[in-house]
Amino acid sequence: MSISSPVVSSCTAVIRLNASKGEGQMRRFRIALIAIIAAAAGSLFLPGQASATVYPETWLPDSGLHTYCFTGGFSSSIDPGTGTYAMNILDSTTDMTISNLGACSANTTDVWWWSLDLAGTIRGQAECIFWSGSVCDSADVRIDFAQIDIGDNDIADRDKTSVHEIGHTIGLGHHSPGEHNCAMISGEIPSLDIQWRRYHAHDISHINAQF
Numbered sequence: 001m002s003i004s005s006p007v008v009s010s011c012t013a014v015i016r017l018n019a020s021k022g023e024g025q026m027r028r029f030r031i032a033l034i035a036i037i038a039a040a041a042g043s044l045f046l047p048g049q050a051s052a053t054v055y056p057e058t059w060l061p062d063s064g065l066h067t068y069c070f071t072g073g074f075s076s077s078i079d080p081g082t083g084t085y086a087m088n089i090l091d092s093t094t095d096m097t098i099s100n101l102g103a104c105s106a107n108t109t110d111v112w113w114w115s116l117d118l119a120g121t122i123r124g125q126a127e128c129i130f131w132s133g134s135v136c137d138s139a140d141v142r143i144d145f146a147q148i149d150i151g152d153n154d155i156a157d158r159d160k161t162s163v164h165e166i167g168h169t170i171g172l173g174h175h176s177p178g179e180h181n182c183a184m185i186s187g188e189i190p191s192l193d194i195q196w197r198r199y200h201a202h203d204i205s206h207i208n209a210q211f
Contacts, residue, residue, distance in 0.1 A: 064097060068083070
């Protein structure tokens with residue numbers, strides 16, 4: 001199992017806390033790619049025609065089974081249900097499957113969910129923590145609820161952000177509205193239309209072909 005980082009975007013050194021032993025113990029140090037949603041207040045996204053995108057744009061998970069866990073901070077956060085929502089969207093709209101492993105303890109769990117106070121206007125982050133070659137064994141998804149809730153439509157916006165971050169863990173990158181009108185646009189949710197909390201059909205075709 002490798003913790004080396006691909007040279008794709010800005011990288012940073014971070015720490016994962018083992019929630020099953022208390023979120024102040026058993027630190028895991030690692031350097032890896034961070035995929036960030038930087039929200040621009042008041043940004044508007046207008047419909048556009050979809051165009052082809054490459055895949056993967058970030059990294060691929062180790063299999064079509066996406067296991068996940070909630071850290072203690074996420075479980076006790078204002079809306080842990082948004083993590084469940086995002087995982088269920090993955091399970092119900094693609095050929096991938098999910099498994100909730102409960103409390104976080106294993107470094108092989110595909111996604112660890114966190115509720116954190118992120119820097120600046122960052123709403124969410126996805127980062128691969130452990131690699132096997134070019135495949136991601138374990139990733140973090142970090143949600144900043146306070147930052148998301150600055151705008152309107154808070155519950156829908158939390159779900160959009162969570163679906164977006166899980167998208168990064170399965171190979172999807174940021175999309176402009178001119179490419180795909182879906183959850184993979186950056187920033188605040190443009191409206192309550194369900195398309196902003198779903199993956200685009202083009203992305204789903206890539207995912208299903210892979211898994």
